[in-house]
Amino acid sequence: MNQLETPVALIVFNRPEPTRRVFAAIAAARPARLLLIADGPRADRAGEAELCEIVRQIVSAVDWPCQVEANFATKNMGCRRRVVSGLNWVFSLVEEAIILEDDCLPDASFFPYCSQLLERYRDQNQIGMIAGFNPLEKSFPFNYSYYFSVMVGIWGWATWRRAWQQYDENIATWPGVKASGLLAQILPDKVAVGYWEKVFDAMHQGRGPNTWDYQWVYACWTHTALSIVPSRNLIQNIGFGADATHTSGADPDLTLPAHSLIFPLQHPPAVEPWPEHAMEMQRTFYTPNLLRRIRRRFRLRFPAAVRC
Numbered sequence: 001m002n003q004l005e006t007p008v009a010l011i012v013f014n015r016p017e018p019t020r021r022v023f024a025a026i027a028a029a030r031p032a033r034l035l036l037i038a039d040g041p042r043a044d045r046a047g048e049a050e051l052c053e054i055v056r057q058i059v060s061a062v063d064w065p066c067q068v069e070a071n072f073a074t075k076n077m078g079c080r081r082r083v084v085s086g087l088n089w090v091f092s093l094v095e096e097a098i099i100l101e102d103d104c105l106p107d108a109s110f111f112p113y114c115s116q117l118l119e120r121y122r123d124q125n126q127i128g129m130i131a132g133f134n135p136l137e138k139s140f141p142f143n144y145s146y147y148f149s150v151m152v153g154i155w156g157w158a159t160w161r162r163a164w165q166q167y168d169e170n171i172a173t174w175p176g177v178k179a180s181g182l183l184a185q186i187l188p189d190k191v192a193v194g195y196w197e198k199v200f201d202a203m204h205q206g207r208g209p210n211t212w213d214y215q216w217v218y219a220c221w222t223h224t225a226l227s228i229v230p231s232r233n234l235i236q237n238i239g240f241g242a243d244a245t246h247t248s249g250a251d252p253d254l255t256l257p258a259h260s261l262i263f264p265l266q267h268p269p270a271v272e273p274w275p276e277h278a279m280e281m282q283r284t285f286y287t288p289n290l291l292r293r294i295r296r297r298f299r300l301r302f303p304a305a306v307r308c
Contacts, residue, residue, distance in 0.1 A: 003065070006115040006158075007033040007094045011086060012059055012102040014041065014051040018238045019102040023059050026100065029111040033067045035093065036060070037086030040073040055102070069093065083212045084169050091161040096122065103239020104156040106132060107258040110234040114158040116265060117146070117228055126271060128163045128225025132156030132235040135256055135285070140277055142231040145265040148273045149229050150186050151281040152217040156235035166219040169212060174204040177222055186221050188279040195287045226273055232259040 008031040012019050036059050041048040062068050071089045073082060090097055098114045110132050121127040133155035183193045200218060202208035236258040
């Protein structure tokens with residue numbers, strides 16, 4: 001069986017069952033180097049220390065030739081600091097990595113897809129990351145294996161040290177970037193610009209959620225870096241539920257099955273963003289119309305009540 005040469009980073013916390021499934025997918029790919037990031041238990045959550053320990057045992061049970069390195073927190077750091085500090089550690093050790101969280105279940109083709117494109121675009125600064133999740137695969141059929149977009153997705157992804165070095169969790173440059181009007185040059189319309197200005201205002205002022213991904217979006221946009229999006233969805237999110245950090249209710253727009261890409265990859269002839277993809281992502285997942293917004297909130301509050 002071939003071994004995956006690209007390093008894989010796995011971020012885990014306190015959910016044994018999804019972790020077990022994701023780790024099994026990684027084990028099937030047999031990466032030569034595995035970097036494990038784990039947050040510590042919260043002191044006020046009964047039984048969480050035991051769950052965290054079970055998770056660490058699952059991901060430490062490596063039975064293939066592999067260099068395993070672990071960065072396990074002794075105390076709870078929270079989503080933002082744990083992921084940021086963990087990825088800082090990862091990219092202090094390796095030049096590039098495939099990154100999975102404990103609820104992002106990849107199709108087997110996700111690994112060679114990321115590995116080949118990390119190599120192909122290694123020295124092209126206009127590419128910031130390689131995404132695995134594509135909820136719009138049916139809306140945007142494509143003749144090639146992947147396309148380019150300004151939108152950023154982190155449910156199964158890969159990037160390089162050169163790109164992660166642009167990350168700033170405090171987005172210190174935001175006031176100047178906002179005044180420059182950069183977002184209007186990137187995003188499809190004024191509604192999208194207004195939405196993201198509010199997000200970045202909150203994150204810059206310390207009022208935003210305990211998360212790290214908005215800052216990664218900011219890093220990509222302020223360095224005019226495109227994302228690679230697969231023509232098929234390669235990641236199934238299996239983390240929706242009561243114990244999830246940010247996805248407590250199942251959403252049919254997001255709980256999509258993973259599919260396989262066909263190899264050899266068919267590369268698009270030019271590195272050009274697909275504006276319609278950004279427009280549809282923004283409309284569907286960030287600033288949907290009133291009816292969709294009401295239905296989405298209802299689904300998240302009462303996940304068993306809405307099936308369509």
